[in-house]
Amino acid sequence: MHQLTYGDIKAATDRIAGRIRPVTLAPVDPGAIRTAHRDPLDDRPVEPCEVWLAMEFMQHTGSFKARGAQNFIQAHRDAGALPDAGVTIASGGNAGLACAWAARQQGVRATVFLPANAPQVKVAKLRGYGAEVRLIGSEYAEALAACEEFAAATGALASHAYDHPLIAAGAGTLLEEIRRQIPGLDTVVVAVGGGGLFAGVATAAQHHGIRTVAVEPEHCRALNAAIEAGRLVDVTVDSIAADSLGARRTSAMALHAAHQDGVHSVLVSDGEIVRARQALWDHRKVVVEHGAATALAALTAPDQHVPGRDLPTRPAGPTRNYRPGSGEKVCVVLCGANTDPTDLAPRPTAH
Structure with missing residues (x-):
């Protein structure tokens, strides 16, 4: 298995330059994010942390996936390894959209496999990007099997949602852009599903001495479970x-990246994810996926208290939030916005 290197991310940065939208950063209001509690004996003044939002949901196709898809296709084109049959993928989510978009950008055929019960809005979006959509079976596994058969029969290049070094390296280009805009960045916070974004960002961050906080829903924790077990394991997704973020198993690349220095794993509840997503709408009129709000939830989730203690402490078990230190510079990646916003608008009250 190819382990991701910083060289892979540098190559991807050069390869996709001018082909994707540079990330926009927005500062969080000073004092909106609390800093960690200090030792009472430490009399140095506490400086507020500096928090930025990376608005990657404004990327082509509405998510960071456009970076990896563009890098994947361009790298194969540069190597003369792009077949006449084009590319194929089984995904009705952000990866499928990004693959179809990147293929159209490169003038390449894209064949996307979905279960027959896939939402029509996703099918329409994919066709809007020029992809040929094939509806197979009633479950993702059946669509994936058909995709693999198609690739074997036609020679089409099979892409993956997250478990490929070119896909992860493309995602890692995001960190290169962020650190150029935030000199002295200390920490980057990312949501983790299959681990492509995390693997790319953590590999680049480690090279620059930047901490990575990997955030997962507590009942959707493929990376956290793999870290605990020391190997890849399947988890239930709920x-x-x-x-x-519903990967049952993370990638070997992601687990390798998680074992590097400066990586912290955090689990957040669905309730905190919903609250973080609503807060982005209430305070900024920004609409993101629950998966994107998962990253912010690590900073807004409350401290846990142990009965009989005045100060919050870390109970045994997984870390439930991330508290920046005094003066810490943090960037939270809001990675996608392909979501239904109707549950965010405040309901009118009856008079």
Whole structure:
């Protein structure tokens, strides 16, 4: 298995330059995010942390996936390894959209496999990007099997939602852009599903001495479970963010990246994810997926208290939030916005 390197991310940065939208950063209001509690004996003044939002949901196709898809296709084109049959993928989510978009950008055929019961809005979006959509079976596994058969029969290049070094390296280009805009960045916070974004961002961050906080829903924790077990394991998936973070198993690349210095794993509840997503709408009129709000939830989730203690402490078990230190510079990646916003608008009250 190819382990991701910083060289892979540098190559991807050069390869996709000018082909994707540079990320926009927005500062969080000073004092909106609380800093960690200090030792009472530490009399140094506490400086507020500096928090930025990386608005990657404004990327082509509405998510960071456009970076990896563009890198994947361009790298194969540069190597003369792009077949006449084009590319194929089984995904009705952000990866499928990104693959179809990147293929159209490159003038390449894209064949996307979905279960027959896939939402019509996704099918229409994919066709809007010029993809040929094939509806197979009633479950993702059946669509995936058909995709693999198609690739074997036609020679089409099979892409993957997250478990490929070119896909992860493309995602890692995001960190390169962020650190150029935030000199002295200390920490980057990312949501984790299959682990492509995390693997890319953590690999780049580790090279620059930047901490990575990997955030997962508590009942959708493929990476956290793999870290605990020391190997890849299957997990049950049950979260409001499962549509984008619902991988049953993380990638070997992601687990390798998680073992590097400066990586912290955090689990958040669905309730905190919903609250973070609503807060982005209430305070900024920003609409993101539950998966994107998962990253912010790590900073807004409350401290846990142990009975009989005045100060919050860390109970045994998984970390439930991330508290920046005094003066810490943090960037939270809001990675996608392919969501239904109707549950965010405040309901009118009866008079």
